[in-house]
Amino acid sequence: MKATLLAIHVVLAIILIGPLTAAASLFPRYARQAAADGEDPAGPYAVLVALHRISTGYAVAGLAVPVFGIATASAMGVLGDYWIWISLALVFVAAGLLTWAIVPIQRRIMELLQSGGTDRVPALAPRLGMVTGTFGLIWVIIVILMIVRPGSTTGV
Secondary structure (H helix, E strand, O other): OHHHHHHHHHHHHHHHHHHHHHHHHHHHHHHHHHHHHOOOOOOHHHHHHHHHHHHHHHHHHOOHHHHHHHHHHHHHOOOOOHHHHHHHHHHHHHHHHHHHHHHHHHHHHHHHHHHOOHHHHHHHHHHHHHHHHHHHHHHHHHHHHHHHOOOOOOOO
């Protein structure tokens, strides 16, 4: 059972969190390009729409990753270990960044592009880039914690 839960947790993390992080990270680049090119349905704006859909859709589906992570930690008897709690805290920070910063800024940029406020997009894109970079870094730290597992007996 432990191996099955762990496999599901890792596969979900790869399939859901990876594309979510990539889509969120690519959004600022295409936002700057869309602001420079204007709203072209076949161009960068269409890419923004797709990246935003990935960001929101995978965010909801990505809730399964910590759920299976908690189930796996419980089955392995490590739910009380501090590295699990640090990882969970970081997951909540990442979820907060996604919910209250990344997705709202993406929506704002898309609204500005639709309403012709392209002059304000270049100011938002670097901020979004910083937040998405932090989001990605949080996931790197979580992966490192999952591999190193302080106090584990794997010898790593």
